[in-house]
Amino acid sequence: MEKYILLGHGSGGLMTRQLIVDIFLRHFGDDTLQKLTDSAVISMNSHRLAFTTDAFVVKPIFFPGGDIGKLAVAGTVNDLAVSGATPLYLSAAFVIEEGLPVEDLETVVRSMAQEARKAGVRIVCGDTKVVDRGNADKMFITTAGVGTLEERFTDIGTGTGIRPGDRIMISGSVGDHGMAVMMARELLGFSSEVKSDCASLNHLIGKCLDRHPGIRFMRDPTRGGLAAVLCELAEMTGFGIEIDEPAIPVHDPVRGLCELLGFDPLYVANEGKVVMVADQTNADRILSTMRSDALGKEASVIGRIVDHHPGQTWMNTGPGGKRIVDMPAGEQLPRIC
Amino acid sequence: MKYMDEYRDHERVLRIAGEIGKISARKWAFMEVCGGHTMAIQKFGIPSLLPESIRLLSGPGCPVCVSSRRYIDQAVAYSRINGVIIATFGDLIRVPGSFTTLEKEKAAGADIHIVYSILDALKIAREHRDKQVVFLAIGFETTAPGTAAGILNAYHEGLTNFMVYSSHKIMPPAMAALVEEGVRIDGYIAPGHVSTITGTSIYRHLPGRYGLGCVVSGFEPLDIMQSLLMLVKQMESGKPRVEIQYRRAVTEEGNMKAKALMEEVFETRDDWWRGLGVLPDSGLAPREKYRYLNAEVMLVADPGPVREDHGCICGEILRGIKEPRDCRLFGSVCTPVNPVGACMVSNEGACHAYYRYNRS
Numbered sequence: 001m002e003k004y005i006l007l008g009h010g011s012g013g014l015m016t017r018q019l020i021v022d023i024f025l026r027h028f029g030d031d032t033l034q035k036l037t038d039s040a041v042i043s044m045n046s047h048r049l050a051f052t053t054d055a056f057v058v059k060p061i062f063f064p065g066g067d068i069g070k071l072a073v074a075g076t077v078n079d080l081a082v083s084g085a086t087p088l089y090l091s092a093a094f095v096i097e098e099g100l101p102v103e104d105l106e107t108v109v110r111s112m113a114q115e116a117r118k119a120g121v122r123i124v125c126g127d128t129k130v131v132d133r134g135n136a137d138k139m140f141i142t143t144a145g146v147g148t149l150e151e152r153f154t155d156i157g158t159g160t161g162i163r164p165g166d167r168i169m170i171s172g173s174v175g176d177h178g179m180a181v182m183m184a185r186e187l188l189g190f191s192s193e194v195k196s197d198c199a200s201l202n203h204l205i206g207k208c209l210d211r212h213p214g215i216r217f218m219r220d221p222t223r224g225g226l227a228a229v230l231c232e233l234a235e236m237t238g239f240g241i242e243i244d245e246p247a248i249p250v251h252d253p254v255r256g257l258c259e260l261l262g263f264d265p266l267y268v269a270n271e272g273k274v275v276m277v278a279d280q281t282n283a284d285r286i287l288s289t290m291r292s293d294a295l296g297k298e299a300s301v302i303g304r305i306v307d308h309h310p311g312q313t314w315m316n317t318g319p320g321g322k323r324i325v326d327m328p329a330g331e332q333l334p335r336i337c
Numbered sequence: 338m339k340y341m342d343e344y345r346d347h348e349r350v351l352r353i354a355g356e357i358g359k360i361s362a363r364k365w366a367f368m369e370v371c372g373g374h375t376m377a378i379q380k381f382g383i384p385s386l387l388p389e390s391i392r393l394l395s396g397p398g399c400p401v402c403v404s405s406r407r408y409i410d411q412a413v414a415y416s417r418i419n420g421v422i423i424a425t426f427g428d429l430i431r432v433p434g435s436f437t438t439l440e441k442e443k444a445a446g447a448d449i450h451i452v453y454s455i456l457d458a459l460k461i462a463r464e465h466r467d468k469q470v471v472f473l474a475i476g477f478e479t480t481a482p483g484t485a486a487g488i489l490n491a492y493h494e495g496l497t498n499f500m501v502y503s504s505h506k507i508m509p510p511a512m513a514a515l516v517e518e519g520v521r522i523d524g525y526i527a528p529g530h531v532s533t534i535t536g537t538s539i540y541r542h543l544p545g546r547y548g549l550g551c552v553v554s555g556f557e558p559l560d561i562m563q564s565l566l567m568l569v570k571q572m573e574s575g576k577p578r579v580e581i582q583y584r585r586a587v588t589e590e591g592n593m594k595a596k597a598l599m600e601e602v603f604e605t606r607d608d609w610w611r612g613l614g615v616l617p618d619s620g621l622a623p624r625e626k627y628r629y630l631n632a633e634v635m636l637v638a639d640p641g642p643v644r645e646d647h648g649c650i651c652g653e654i655l656r657g658i659k660e661p662r663d664c665r666l667f668g669s670v671c672t673p674v675n676p677v678g679a680c681m682v683s684n685e686g687a688c689h690a691y692y693r694y695n696r697s
Contacts, residue, residue, distance in 0.1 A: 004444035008431075014674045187453055252338045259341070262684055264380075318342075319350040319558035321382020323694040329673035 012223025012269075013328035037157040038219060039083035041149060048151060050085030052076060053144035061108065061138050063184035065176070065196030068141055069108035071271055073115040073123075074200040075222070076145040081202035082218040082274055084153030084209065087119065087145055093127040095140040108139065119200035121145070153209065159217035159277065162237045164307040166216060167283035169276045171204065171290050172197065172298040173249040174226050178268035179257050194253045199272035204293040211289055214282030219275050224328045227266040229275050230303075230313045231327040241313040243303030243325070267328045277305065344557030350386060353562040358388035361569050366392040366521060368657050370512060371528035372399030372685025373556055379694035381558040391565060394520075394657035395690075397511050398528055400476045401428050401683035402655060403610045404504045408475075409434030410640035412502060415471050416447040418638055422465060423449045424458035425473040431682045435644035455487030455501075462491070462499040471632045475504045479530040481621055482595035485602035488623060488630050502632040503622050506608055509539045510619035516547045518613070520657050524550030524568045526561065529583040534599075536591025537579050544577040555583040602627060611679065612652030651678035654687050661691040668696060 001022045008015040025034060032040045039052040054075050061068040073090065080087040092112065096105065116123050155161045180196040201220070209215060221229045226248070234241045250258075250265045258265045272295060278286050283301060290296035313325040369375055375395045378384065384393060397403050409432050416423045416439065423439065430440045430451060443449040448468075452458050455472055462470040474484040484501060491499045508531050516522070527540055532553045543549045550571040554564035564582040571577050581587050599621070608620025623631040648666050653659040661667050661680070671677035673689060680686035 002441065002444075004441060006440050006444050008440070008674075014672075018674070187457070189456075255338050255341070262376075315382075317380070317382045317558075318345045318347065319381050319383075320347040320386055321558070322385045323379060323382035324696055326673075326693045326696070 008329070011328060012228055015329065016223075035158060037083060038079040039085060039147075039157060041083070041154060041157065048149040048154065050080050050083045050147045050149045051144070052079040052083070053142065054079060055140065055142045057137070057140050058181060059137055060184050061104070063181050063196055064194065065180055066198035066271070067108055067111050068139065069110075069112035070115045071198050072141040072143045073112050073119065073121070074198055074271060076143040077119045077121055077200040077202050078220045078274070080145050080147040081200075081205045082157070082220050083149065084156035084218065085147035085149040086206065087121045087147040087202050089146050090116065090121050090123045091125045091144045092123050093142040094129070095136050096128065096130045097136040097138050098130055098133040100138055105139070115200060119202055156215065156218055159233060159237055161216040162233075162239065162277055162305055163279070164239055164305050165280050166277050166305040167280055167301050168230075168241065168243065168303045168305065169278065169283065169287060169290070169299060169301050170221070170226065170248065171201070171274045171276070171296040172272075173251045173254070174221065174270055174273065175250055175254040175258065175265035175268035177271040178225070179254045183257070192253050192257060194251070194257065197270055197272035199295050201272060201274050201295060204290060204295050205274060207293060208276070208286050208289050212278070212282050212286045214279040215276060215286065216279065217277040221270045221273055221275055223269050225265070225267040225269055226275065227264070227313075227325050228328055230325060233277070234311050234313045237305070238310050240306040240309040240311070241303060242306050242316065243313065244316045245318045247300050247302045249298045249300050263332050266325065267332055341557070344555070344559045345381070346559065350558055350562055353559070353566050354386045354388065357391060357562070357566050357569055360573055361388060361390035362573060364390050364392065365523045365569060365572055366394060367524045367526055367550075367565065367568055368394040368396045368515070368520075368522045369526040370396040370398040370508065371531065372402070372683065373530065374526055374528070374554065374561065375399070375687050375690045376685050377556045377558070378561060379690040382694070383558060383561060384695065386562075387565070391569070394522060395654065395687035396515065396525075396657055397610060397612060397655040398477070398508070399680065399683050399685040399687070400480075400504070400506065401432055402651065402679040402686045403506065403511070403612070404475060404679070405609050405611065405643070406433070406435050406645060407640060407643045408504050409439070410643060411638070412439060412471075412473055413437055413442055414638035414640040415502065415632060415636055416442055416449060418469075418636065420468050421448070421636070422461060422468050422470045423447065423473065424452045424461055424470055425449065426453075426475065427451045428683055429473055429475065431676065432679055433676060433682065435641070455483055459487055459490055459496065459499060462496055466498055469498050469500065469636070471500050471502050471636070473504070474501045477506055477508050477528070477531050478534045478599070481505045481507075481603065482534060482592070482598045485598040488602050488627055489598070491630055492627060497629070500630055500632040500635055501623060503620075505603065505621035506610070506619055507605070507621065508535075510616040511610055511613060512540075512543070514613050514616050515656060516549065518656065522549065522657065523572050524552070524577065526564050526568070527551050527553040529553055529555050529560075529587060532581075532583070532587045532591070534592050534595045537581060537587070537589050540579045544579060548577055550577040551579045553579075553581045553583050553587050555586065610655075612655035646677050649678040651680045651688070654680055661688040664688070668692060
């Protein structure tokens, strides 16, 4: 373990994992936590609850397509929804920097209320702390959420039902959120039309779960992007994964920016996408259902579970080559030339 | 996407791969000099498309990889001077020095900013007149004109709290040294972006003196495939020469304005390259006129002794003698999370590219 926390420890990749294992799991050592799923599944009096929490820090707090408030609601709703749960209640805790315009706070809170209404969840408890100027960057929000989970969906979070031949789908384009936030920082001296995909996915996911059997795994590809989800999935199940680069939707402005900075859109964060694994026979029908939803119009089957190269993700590249897709190490860094 | 998909077309790539296979009567080994090419080749899975007759070797064209540990150590030492801000490209931040990295120093409190261009560093200097801003200037002929322009800006503006710590290197001495040292290759995929600045005259001696083919290539899969086809044709016909595949960006004479900027600001000096040692006139330092903008002249900070890691074969990999897989540290001790050698940390390093895209 390092002597100090580095930014890479928050990247959602291998360094984050190392931190979780070396510090958090070592001390908390809880069986449910050990599973490292998006939500914890807890049984209480024959009811199954999904429970999750997430801290939101984003710079700037307002960006094209959303703000930190919308993100804080949608992020937690999505963590519950991808576990197969119906999100019901959220908490919201605010750490606010002294001097933040009240107007900004109200804009953020209004946007939280709006997103909660859209998702059909209630924000039922909260907390507020104010810290000295300079001790927080405008505001940080932590939300926690609970939802109910039907027994038949219990394995969705862990992916234990996955078999070779299953199809891997994504509900739309990748990389929009990460690049929108990056552009909003105005570091590059030019602007772009990239908008964050930040959105609550519980209705889209609910529709798929209600109408179709065969959904075996879901996860939202946030930090670490699509690549992190696929690598974790391959490792978790012990099967191999094969994906087709041309099938992965990436919007042109995102592709262009990634090319410019030397980024791989597969590693860029999303806040309104779900990766789904479903059995082969139901995959096409699930895809149609996703596409019938406004948030899933660009949904695509991007690959399959295979029984060769166990634990690894391989990609058929656009030009026809093959290469491995690796777990992101730390933050993606812009290149020199 | 326009101007991109055309260069990644599956059918065309396959057609060229077939043609290369058809005309290769014997085995050929070509070196891609530039780290950008290494990355593109692995990212698009090009080795899996090539006939067995073609072997690709990665060369010394990753600026972070060929720079010495001492450079990082010295940058760290500068960062520990009270009132100094370090402005650096992101690539450098995780590169291991002898005992620490800039990333770790930043976490421990050093004032280190990641910038996208030297212009950002100048801006920081203007906004923090009470501090000294040191820009870590690294790269080959591609980035050196940018640094030169930045230095001229500071000079004309009368900015007195801005300095450059140069690790700039130029490509031709390394390309010659490799063959002089006996690395067995038949030709170079010459660096595309370096050549946009320099033009192609810098490669003129390669076919005549060393019998090497030389094709200046773009960075898309079709560019690289076409360049390989051109190289094979040259070699099979026994007529090695300098050709430009990357016509949409490169001309014979290069970018005269950028060359003039470099000439105005920099002079060459002997410089150390990982794997190649000290090469005469291979590095760039600011001229005497701009000495007050040169951190090496203006700042005193002892970087301490340099510690090189035992077992790391970055040097041999950069010379194309060995492949990342030949290193016993590769993938076990040395990974992108805990890089031992610079080739693993840089996005353009051969080990990083192999680890990310071609680790089976």
